[in-house]
Amino acid sequence: MRSYRRALLWITIAFGLGLIVCGLMLPALQGSREAAQLAYERQYGDKSMEARAPALAPGPNAQLWVIEKGEPTPAAEGIGGYQPEVEEQRPPTQGELRAVREDKEVPLPLKHTDVHASVEAFLATVEVTQQYENPFDTKIEAVYVFPLPQSAAVTDFLMKIGDRTIRGVIREKEEAKRIYEQAKRQGYRASLLTQERPNIFRQKVANIEPGKGIDVSLTYFNPLRYVDGGFEFVFPMVVGPRFNPPGHTDGVGAVARGKPGRSGHPVEVQYLAPDERSGHDIGLTLEIDAGVSIEDISCASHVVDVQRPAPTRATVSLSPRDTLPNKDFVLRYAVAGAKPKTAILTHEAEDGRYFALLLVPPAELTDVPRMPREMVFVVDCSGSMSGEPLAKAKAAMRRCLHNLDEDDTFQIIRFSESASALGGAPIPATTRNIKRGLRYLDSLRGQGGTMMIEGIKAALDFPHDEERLRIVSFMTDGYIGNEADILAAVKEKVGSARIFSFGVGSSVNRYLLERMAKMGRGTAAFVGLRDDAADKVDAFYERASRPALAKIHIDWGGAEVGDLYPQAIPDLFVGRPLLVVGRFSSDPPAQVRIQGRMGTRAAEHTLALNPDDGPTDHPGIRTVWARWRLADLHEQQITAPSDALREEMTETSLAYRVLCRYTAFLAVDSLEPTAGDHGVTVAVPVPTPEGVRYETTVAE
């Protein structure tokens, strides 16, 4: 018995010691993996990171960027078309991330973006295909932050591997991230698409093997804007460098290539230095089927080729000479006649009959007399506006000042890190005062941060002249990371003022400017660097000078209508049709009546629907309706956030398969895992937008 107990004792001790040893090894094993990643990053990070390695020791999920300085590697020969001369044979070291590239060209995991768009009536269907290819000799995860139009309804997601196509699923965001990370860690190819802002998205593609490629496609629907005589198709190509106010932690960081984590913000864009270039280029084809004759196709932003297979159709392609993705693509075209007619697109689905109604303002709105105005110009003088953008803003403002009438008053406010004004209060628009205003304009320079909140306070926080219509005109590129704070401030302070936003630059934050204008019951206009500022300003004055048809009510002529968005119908301006989406419970009417106030008197107009026999059905209308519902809920979230709104947005997004800030698209190829661990994360750096100075906007 005693020997039995002794044996049992020794067995127990041995077992216990074994458990202790295993327990001690576990964190060591974990740490050794992290230490290997750290050593790997310290050795092969760029020179400045290496020098500061102890202070900037990246964590296990840090992004790594390595540039070969003219040391060709035989193993990488031929990748991406590179054919270096082998001057020196250097044996590869364990875990080294290498790519061979032509002189000064930065190797990227994103080779090419292809955009194919088609327009029917006033709705665009756009497919964007991003071609990722690993130019390095080790496995990578590619991460790319890119823009889309702010009203894009992203509804489909495909991952293409060779001739295999995997359609992604939409999930609640945190759940999708969790699944993606698990798939990544287990070596499976996977991709994840998230929405960071209504107009900023992030794509992650995991486990791209050396020399191999994965294509990711997304599809969205987007209603076109009708602006001053023509439809406008916009495809943004680069996120501009955003300023984030001190203390703001949920912004969009702008850092130099190879400096991940420098901004401390959850979303970060890395920018190429002015003397760096990459091989990433873009192709774009747009097919238009307007239903009526197309006239005057123009593209001020890019060189394009235009084919006209029929009077009602056009095919527009980006010229091979203009494929650098550093500015918005903006195409405008007019249709036959002075303006389009009010049109309705419908789609019958299992869960209802959806519609999108383009309300075109009647010509009679131009006959209304104008009120004296209190014009408040707010000019962004931050670093990102330095150079061409500010010059364009000044040109626009000079035109504005010359267009003032003597019974108007005006004020000019500049803001960057703080705000200051021409004077203590608005001054009469006499000849002498206008000259004073022009001199003040000439003195403005672009430098410093973008504390837009200071500009908003300065513009809206002073007493309003009740005898005048206060019109606040913001001139800015919108490069800020705290849009929600700005929009909340505008909503709180706008009162009876009207806001007209001017976006100035090649890649403006259209989401911010459109929402500011919407909250201020005005409109937004955009002046590209190659646009004629004078034309834009004249059109702006035409709108701002005419009191809009306000307090609009739509009489649907007996048709049963519900779930209308926007829920509060905005004012109607000359030259700016209004888009309303909803659901019919009955047949659509042949005409609608819009009732409202034109200045001080009541007005009513009858509009026939689809008088030109253009297309009337579009399968994307259901998706567009869902996107507008999400936009409406998002706006409520800005001013009064709640879990209930979040849940409602998530449910709508999942039910209609439309991406929102609380959901994500995910695709996993579970056929075969790739060999080895998940490799290194590599961000795709982008060029700064055309006209924007790298030195004044990107944190080195």
Add this chain to the structure above:
Amino acid sequence: MRLALCALAVALATLCAAARVSTAAGEPYPTEPGVRFQAIDVFVDSPEKLAAYQVELTYPAATVQVVGVEGGAADAYREAPHFDERGKTGGRIVLAAFTLDEDRAPEGRVRVARLHLRVRGPATPQITVRPVTAARPGGDKIDVDADVRPARRAEGEQATEA
């Protein structure tokens, strides 16, 4: 005996601490034990040319999630089919596709799709499939059979893009 019990207690305490360290190492999504990824192939067996199909698959939602829907082997169905995930709590998915090219419409037993799944737990998930509808070129309905099998890469099928 007391010494043995002390050693055992220390060992257990050390293991608990180690587990906490490994999950607190900064990873936002710690490894979930028993999670794996698996692909299954969906076949339709048609006695004549298959111009359109719709099948419904059911699976245990508590342990299985669909994480991707891939196209099939036949040219006509190589593109990923559209799908509809039914039910708020999951467990059902309907796949559908069609071809207008009569010459490419396949006949016999053909892989029409592949589901990529995330599976929790060691047990083999029970996936069932039933044909909802199918049609020959011209649109007339036909009767077909359907089944599922664990996915295997067929000869010549690319796993990656070279």
